[in-house]
Structures are given as structure tokens and as C-alpha cells.
Amino acid sequence: MEYRCVQCGFRIKTLFVQYSPGNIRLMKCVNCKAVADEYIECELMIVLIDLILHKPKAYRHVLFNVLNHERTHFQGLLWKSLVGFLVLDAYRSLLVKKPEEEWGTSMSISSIFWIYRKMLMDVFLGNYMFLCSFLFAIRSLLKTSAQFSRFRDLLLAVLISSYFKILLTAMMVWEFPPAVIYIIDLFVLSSNTVALKGQIISTLQFFT
Known part of the structure; x- marks a missing residue:
């Protein structure tokens, strides 16, 4: 271990x-x-x-x-973190689109369905592009196609270090200006940077 x-x-x-x-x-x-x-x-x-x-x-x-993958159910933890990340990202997308759309009791079911479908497409497409860019950048940095488990470790680091997205749930209770969403995004980005920096340095030590 x-x-x-x-x-x-x-x-x-x-x-x-x-x-x-x-x-x-x-x-x-x-x-x-x-x-x-x-x-x-x-x-x-x-x-x-x-x-x-x-x-x-x-x-x-x-x-x-x-969160050592030899001591815990790493695969299950990765999937749970991914689902939680996508749910919070979908809620973020909903908060961003809410001021832009006309929400009200007069909205038809088809309009609500279209808004939610557009939101889910944005979330999944955006995260898919992010994941592809992330894996390409890591592969180019490490200059190797081996040790796929190391890529999973880096992905888990991104998911875990995105815990600041939980702050979005506070907007269910209190009214905050839309700018708060982007402030939370900055915290998430800075947290991702710190986590990935430590992971990449350790991964490079693993290959050397």
C-alpha cells in the first residue's frame, strides 16, 4: 500500500x-x-x-x-463523485439560465421540457469537452499512454476538489446575486489547481 x-x-x-x-x-x-x-x-x-x-x-x-484506491472502493467513489459533480453542475446551469428565461405559471410543459433538455445538453456536452481536453493535456504532459489508473486519480482529484460547488445549494434558501455563482466558480478553479498540482507532481515522481 x-x-x-x-x-x-x-x-x-x-x-x-x-x-x-x-x-x-x-x-x-x-x-x-x-x-x-x-x-x-x-x-x-x-x-x-x-x-x-x-x-x-x-x-x-x-x-x-x-482516499487511497487500494483501501477503498475506488471505482464506486469515482462514480459517486462524478454523479454529484454533474448534479451540482446542472443546478449551476439552472441558476445561470433562470434570470434569462421567463419562469412562471404560464409556461407550457413543452417550454419547461425544452429548457431542461437544453440545460442537460449544456452540462453533459460541456463536461465531455472538459474531460477530453483534460485527458489530452495530462497525456501530453506525462508523455505516456500507460498507467490509465493515474488518469483516474487525477480525475478524482478534480471531482473531490470541486467541493465548493456545494455552496450553490445555499441559493435554494437565500437570494444571492448571479455574480455569486461566478465567485464560486473561481473558488472551484483555484481548488482544482491546488489539487492537480500536488497530483501531477506525485504522478511525475511515479514515472521517474
Whole structure:
């Protein structure tokens, strides 16, 4: 089983040694000589705060040492994350189109059906183009067609780091200006950048 140091991304065999229940010793990274993963002893709230603050080591902890595909049902996690991502993206598209369309009780069923069909087409087509561009860019960067599982790891990093989309659900309760949607998009983009940066560096270390 492969773990990563949250400080430098170096591969290590184990994160801690347990002497007795509740008595553990955190291992140090042989590369940077720092504690490999101090988040093991931290509460979940601290991890969430560091994720919001875009700390790379928090993303390494979650993506490598928590969501390790050898310890969890990786395929199921990937599909669940993809479905959640698409649902939130569809809701975002609905919020964007809502001010543009004339919503009301006078709308016919065919008009509502057309709006929702157009919204779903935009979501699926847009994400399909994004996925194709993403895989092409990663393949060009890595200069290899092997290790497809690494592409799945990078895709999972994008899906998990898009958690800021959950903030869109607050617009079901409170009225926010449309500009808030684009602010959330910026947070999602910055979170994706931090997560992918750590993943790509670790993937390049894997191939070297």
C-alpha cells in the first residue's frame, strides 16, 4: 500500500506505528525529515479548514492517505463523485439560465421540457469537452499512454476538489446575486489547481 508525505509528496510505506490502542507514533519522511502526515491526529474540522485555505498538504492527506484506491472502493467513489459533480453542475446551469428565461405559471410543459433538455445538453456536452481536453493535456504532459489508473486519480482529484460547488445549494434558501455563482466558480478553479498540482507532481515522481 502506497502513502505519501503531505509535505513533499514522497512515497512512504507507513504513516504511523501503533504500539497499543490510542498509542501511536507518527513516522517521519525519509526525504524531507518532517512528520509524514500530521493530519492523522487532527480532527476532521481542522482538515476541512485547511482544505478551504487551499493548503497542498491537506489535499495530499485526503487524496493519497485517505482516499487511497487500494483501501477503498475506488471505482464506486469515482462514480459517486462524478454523479454529484454533474448534479451540482446542472443546478449551476439552472441558476445561470433562470434570470434569462421567463419562469412562471404560464409556461407550457413543452417550454419547461425544452429548457431542461437544453440545460442537460449544456452540462453533459460541456463536461465531455472538459474531460477530453483534460485527458489530452495530462497525456501530453506525462508523455505516456500507460498507467490509465493515474488518469483516474487525477480525475478524482478534480471531482473531490470541486467541493465548493456545494455552496450553490445555499441559493435554494437565500437570494444571492448571479455574480455569486461566478465567485464560486473561481473558488472551484483555484481548488482544482491546488489539487492537480500536488497530483501531477506525485504522478511525475511515479514515472521517474
